[in-house]
Every structure is written in structure tokens, then in C-alpha cells.
Amino acid sequence: xxxxxxxxxxxxxxxxxxxxxxxxxxxxxxxxxxxxxxxxxxxxxxxxxxxxxxxxxxxxxxxxxxxxxxxxxxxxxxxxxxxxxxxxxxxxxxxxxxxxxxxxxxxxxxxxxxxxxxxxxxxxxxxxxxxxxxxxxxxxxxxxxxxxxxxxxxxxxxxxxxxxxxxxxxxxxxxxxxxxxxxxxxxxxxxxxxxxxxxxxxxxxxxxxxxxxxxxxxxxxxxxxxxxxxxxxxxxxxxxxxxxxxxxxxxxxxxxxxxxxxxxxxxxxxxxxxxxxxxxxxxxxxxxxxxxxxxxxxxxxxxxxxxxxxxxxxxxxxxxxxxxxxxxxxxxxxxxxxxxxxxxxxxxxx
Ligand code: NAD
Ligand code: TYD
Numbered sequence: 152x153x154x155x156x157x158x159x160x161x162x163x164x165x166x167x168x169x170x171x172x173x174x175x176x177x178x179x180x181x182x183x184x185x186x187x188x189x190x191x192x193x194x195x196x197x198x199x200x201x202x203x204x205x206x207x208x209x210x211x212x213x214x215x216x217x218x219x220x221x222x223x224x225x226x227x228x229x230x231x232x233x234x235x236x237x238x239x240x241x242x243x244x245x246x247x248x249x250x251x252x253x254x255x256x257x258x259x260x261x262x263x264x265x266x267x268x269x270x271x272x273x274x275x276x277x278x279x280x281x282x283x284x285x286x287x288x289x290x291x292x293x294x295x296x297x298x299x300x301x302x303x304x305x306x307x308x309x310x311x312x313x314x315x316x317x318x319x320x321x322x323x324x325x326x327x328x329x330x331x332x333x334x335x336x337x338x339x340x341x342x343x344x345x346x347x348x349x350x351x352x353x354x355x356x357x358x359x360x361x362x363x364x365x366x367x368x369x370x371x372x373x374x375x376x377x378x379x380x381x382x383x384x385x386x387x388x389x390x391x392x393x394x395x396x397x398x399x400x401x402x403x404x405x406x407x408x409x410x411x412x413x414x415x416x417x418x419x420x421x422x423x424x425x426x427x428x429x430x431x432x433x434x435x436x437x438x439x440x441x442x443x444x445x446x447x448x449x450x451x452x453x454x455x456x457x458x459x460x461x462x463x464x465x466x467x468x469x470x471x472x473x474x475x476x477x478x479x480x481x482x483x484x485x486x487x488x489x490x491x492x493x494x495x496x497x498x499x500x501x
Contacts, residue, residue: 240340276384284299358410
């Protein structure tokens with residue numbers, strides 16, 4: 152029996168990637184005691200943690216990372232901090248960016264400032280995103296590339312990313328920054344393209360494809376992302392940035408076709424809608440630096456997408472209450488999609 156002596160604080164652990172990380176951590180690190188700090192916003196759900204909620208090695212604390220009275224003591228008693236908590240949806244940041252600044256920027260500041268005063272913290276992982284590089288016309292972003300965020304979500308994450316770096320450069324806080332590409336997998340909130348399109352298609356509802364549908368994202372399975380973070384906690388270097396990407400660059404229109412094929416639904420469900428404002432055309436990250444530490448993605452996109460579609464098909468208990476009974480979700484859906492006029496671009500069926 153291993154004594155759980157390493158105290159790990161996971162912020163945002165009731166969300167999509169955070170919950171996958173908590174489950175991964177509990178399964179692979181018997182020496183860890185994990186505390187999840189989460190505000191339980193619309194995107195945070197306790198059921199995401201149901202497999203560990205009664206485990207004596209796990210503790211759940213409901214609270215705001217931007218509240219020093221709550222976050223400060225938790226940081227100070229930790230050996231490792233993995234900071235996922237954020238407002239994360241680009242479209243929401245276009246409607247109202249305030250919460251993005253408060254949580255993603257100010258909340259990160261609160262945690263870093265607590266870590267500055269905490270002798271115990273030996274690793275602070277700032278979970279950033281490849282969106283901080285902005286739209287990538289050609290090639291792939293390396294960790295040294297300029298940051299050119301182009302929407303309020305990406306800009307708030309870029310602020311937090313560099314703020315974290317500054318706490319390493321000035322105060323010596325043991326910060327390491329990760330910039331991952333688009334994640335997919337179980338328990339992703341059904342506002343992001345894959346769970347939204349899969350659950351709409353299950354219900355024979357239209358899937359709203361923005362603009363010409365030729366925007367490209369690099370898809371990373373959430374389990375591969377969690378394995379990369381775990382590796383970096385052990386083998387990463389303070390003050391460094393690490394890209395994490397799946398190596399699966401796919402146009403949205405092709406992704407949509409694959410989802411519909413998987414669910415045996417007709418392409419007539421594709422509804423081309425008005426484009427997102429400032430829609431980044433392509434993200435692409437160079438992951439050589441991480442691969443040099445020995446990481447490789449284990450999930451191929453064909454298999455990973457098939458398994459993900461199957462997960463949503465088999466777990467309606469998880470998403471149906473959100474989509475059908477949560478007034479906040481229904482309000483968001485109406486605001487985001489209700490006023491979008493159908494505008495045919497002629498490319499979505501190709
Ligand atoms: P998510 O929206 O599913 O979950 C976010 C979690 O943070 C929720 O549980 C929410 O309740 C919590 N939270 C929000 N504000 C909080 C606050 N003020 N205090 C405490 N908790 C709060 O997000 P996700 O997709 O799991 O993303 C997690 C992290 O990974 C984010 O930092 C995001 O920027 C980053 N990231 C995401 C992706 C992706 O494709 N989803 C890719 C790269 C990086
Ligand atoms: P999203 O899942 O919101 O992730 P991000 O904007 O962080 O990359 O969107 C992924 C891609 O899918 C992006 O190019 C926008 C597009 N998209 C649609 O075409 N329709 C939708 O309803 C949504 C939510 C996204």
C-alpha cells in the first residue's frame with residue numbers, strides 16, 4: 152500500500168479535461184492526494200467526478216479560483232498545482248468577455264500569487280491553449296512563435312499564459328506552460344463542435360456549420376492530453392512552454408461528414424450558418440519538444456472519434472438533462488443559433 156503523500160491541486164477538475172485528468176491521476180498515481188477546486192459554472196458538473204467523489208484520496212472543494220480566501224490556502228498546502236479552471240468557449244467570449252477576464256486572467260493571478268508565497272509548491276502547470284498563437288496560415292506553431300490571439304477567449308488565455316511565465320521569471324515560481332490543440336472525448340460540454348454535432352445528430356437535428364466549413368482544427372484525444380500533462384509534471388522544465396497536439400488536422404466540414412456517417416445520418420442535416428466573428432482559419436502545433444521527452448499520442452483519430460461518438464450515444468443520461476432541462480443551456484443555444492440566418496456557401500456538402 153502506497154502512502155498518498157503528494158498533495159495535488161486540480162482547478163477546474165469538474166470540467167471536461169480537468170475531470171479526465173483527475174480520473175487519470177487517481178488511477179495512475181496512488182501516491183497522490185487530489186483536491187479539485189471548481190466553481191461549478193455551467194460547464195462544471197459533479198457527475199463528471201462521480202467515480203472518485205467518495206474516494207478518500209480525493210477531495211472536492213466548491214469555490215472560485217479568483218477568491219484568494221479559498222484558493223490561497225489550497226495552493227499553499229499543495230506540492231503540485233494543475234490549473235485548468237477557465238471560461239473556455241470562444242462563442243461565449245464574443246457575447247460577454249467579462250467572465251473570461253475575471254477567471255482566466257485574474258483567477259490565474261490569484262493562484263500564482265498564492266504560489267509565490269508557498270514554499271511547498273514544486274510544480275505549477277498553467278494549462279494554456281494553441282489558440283494563443285492565433286490563426287496559422289501555413290506551417291505549425293513552435294513554442295517560440297509570437298502570440299497573436301484574435302478573440303477574447305484566446306486573448307485572456309494568452310494573458311494568463313504570459314502572467315504565469317512572468318511569475319517564473321521574476322519570483323521563481325516553478326511554472327510550466329502547456330499549449331494544447333482542440334481536445335475531444337467523453338464529458339465535453341455540448342457547446343463545442345464535436346459533442347454538439349454528435350448529440351444534435353443523434354436527435355436528427357441540424358448541425359450548424361460556421362462559414363464555409365473549411366476551418367481546420369488539430370484534434371487531440373483528451374486521454375493523450377492528460378498523459379502529456381502527467382509526463383510534463385515529471386519531466387518538464389520550469390519556465391518552459393510545451394505544445395501538445397494530436398497531429399490530426401481536419402476541416403470542420405470533413406469532421407461533420409465523419410460524425411454523420413458514424414451515426415448513419417444524412418448530410419442534409421448540415422446547416423451552413425453565418426460565420427463566427429474573427430473565426431481563426433487554422434490551428435497547428437509543432438510537438439517536437441514534447442515528443443523529445445518520449446510522448447506520443449495513443450489514439451488515432453478514426454478510432455478516437457468512433458469511441459467518442461459511441462460514448463455520447465451510450466451516455467444520454469449525461470448530456471440530455473443539459474440540453475433539454477437546463478434553461479441556461481437553452482438560452483445560450485437560442486442566443487447563439489436562433490438569430491443565425493442560414494446562408495448557403497455551397498461548400499459544406501463537398
Ligand atoms: P470546461 O469549460 O469543460 O471546464 C472548465 C471548468 O472550470 C469547469 O468545471 C468550470 O466549472 C471551472 N471553472 C470556471 N470558472 C471557474 C472559477 N472562476 N473558479 C473555479 N472553477 C472554475 O473546459 P475544458 O475544455 O475542460 O478546458 C480546461 C482547460 O483547458 C482550460 O484552461 C482551457 O483553456 C484549456 N484548453 C482546452 C482545450 C479544449 O479543446 N477544450 C484545448 C486547449 C486548452
Ligand atoms: P469549438 O469546438 O468551439 O472550438 P474552438 O473554437 O475553440 O476551436 O469550434 C471548433 C471549430 O468548429 C471552430 O472552427 C468553429 C466550428 N464550429 C462550427 O462550425 N459550428 C458550431 O456550432 C461550433 C460550436 C463550432
